[in-house]
Amino acid sequence: MTTVVNRGNDSMDKMYRIFRKQVEKSGLFGELRKREHFEKPSVRRKKKHLAALKRLQKAIKEELES
Numbered sequence: 001m002t003t004v005v006n007r008g009n010d011s012m013d014k015m016y017r018i019f020r021k022q023v024e025k026s027g028l029f030g031e032l033r034k035r036e037h038f039e040k041p042s043v044r045r046k047k048k049h050l051a052a053l054k055r056l057q058k059a060i061k062e063e064l065e066s
Helices: 012-026 028-035 041-065
Strands: none
Touching (some): 012 028
16 A cells, blocks of 8 residues: 655645655556456467567667667
8 A cells, every 4th residue: 555644844746746656666557457357368478478579579679789
């Protein structure tokens, strides 16, 4: 659970920014988006495989440019 404590004379905007940063760092929104709809295991595996291929192609491209 993410909480923000007012440290003296902080404005609501500043506290909101701190809260948003903490939530982003914890990865909560990404997890919520991932669980919003059910994804079949085969689709999950396919996405994981495509992401690995994309990373590999990017690494090869960067290596060739250097």
